[in-house]
Amino acid sequence: DGGITQSPKYLFRKEGQNVTLSCEQNLNHDAMYWYRQDPGQGLRLIYYSQIVNDFQKGDIAEGYSVSREKKESFPLTVTSAQKNPTAFYLCASSKPISNNEQFFGPGTRLTVL
Amino acid sequence: AQSVSQHNHHVILSEAASLELGCNYSYGGTVNLFWYVQYPGQHLQLLLKYFSGDPLVKGIKGFEAEFIKSKFSFNLRKPSVQWSDTAEYFCASSFRNTGKLIFGQGTTLQVKP
Numbered sequence: 244d245g246g247i248t249q250s251p252k253y254l255f256r257k258e259g260q261n262v263t264l265s266c267e268q269n270l271n272h273d274a275m276y277w278y279r280q281d282p283g284q285g286l287r288l289i290y291y292s293q294i295v296n297d298f299q300k301g302d303i304a305e306g307y308s309v310s311r312e313k314k315e316s317f318p319l320t321v322t323s324a325q326k327n328p329t330a331f332y333l334c335a336s337s338k339p340i341s342n343n344e345q346f347f348g349p350g351t352r353l354t355v356l
Numbered sequence: 357a358q359s360v361s362q363h364n365h366h367v368i369l370s371e372a373a374s375l376e377l378g379c380n381y382s383y384g385g386t387v388n389l390f391w392y393v394q395y396p397g398q399h400l401q402l403l404l405k406y407f408s409g410d411p412l413v414k415g416i417k418g419f420e421a422e423f424i425k426s427k428f429s430f431n432l433r434k435p436s437v438q439w440s441d442t443a444e445y446f447c448a449s450s451f452r453n454t455g456k457l458i459f460g461q462g463t464t465l466q467v468k469p
Binding site: 274276278283284285286287288291293301333335337344345346347348349350 | 360362365390392398399400401402405446448455456457458459460461462
């Protein structure tokens with residue numbers, strides 16, 4: 244089955260630790276995205292990547308970093324600089340940039356203790 | 357800045373009632389518009405989309421939406437809701453050739469059996 248996988252589903256970390264969230268897709272999509280979902284705020288774009296080895300900041304990139312070394316993978320690191328990291332994180336992908344329909348993964352719920 | 361606004365944050369309906377969820381976007385140029393749904397415990401998935409053409413678009417599960425350019429609106433409708441429509445609904449807009457989606461705050465729909 245084609246789709247987007249995110250792991251783990253739940254993640255707990257101590258304050259001050261960096262943590263990396265995984266996102267893999269086998270849809271052969273060029274573009275990938277990371278969103279943060281908080282209650283009452285919808286989804287906010289953290290980072291996106293249109294092609295391998297290239298990525299751009301979204302609206303709330305501070306305290307996060309990404310890499311795009313392979314087409315299938317777009318990991319997100321939540322650093323200790325992120326002031327309020329506890330949230331639900333969603334990864335998405337789409338075909339070339341002109342087609343905006345995005346497909347979403349199941350999400351990772353990160354709790355920082 | 358471009359934005360999307362959803363009028364209703366929490367809607368409670370009885371089964372068979374009609375549904376209309378409001379969505380307004382701020383950008384005056386060419387836009388693509390989407391409604392996504394997030395059922396409890398499931399992936400965010402696309403309900404319907406508007407790129408161009410007929411402003412009345414039909415989606416899955418009996419949902420439809422009407423694009424009214426003069427009102428910057430893209431309201432979601434369903435004539436008769438079911439208990440299984442209980443979910444969170446997100447309106448989103450994007451701007452051609454950018455690939456970025458701007459999401460509204462979301463509307464939680466609760467349908468009572």
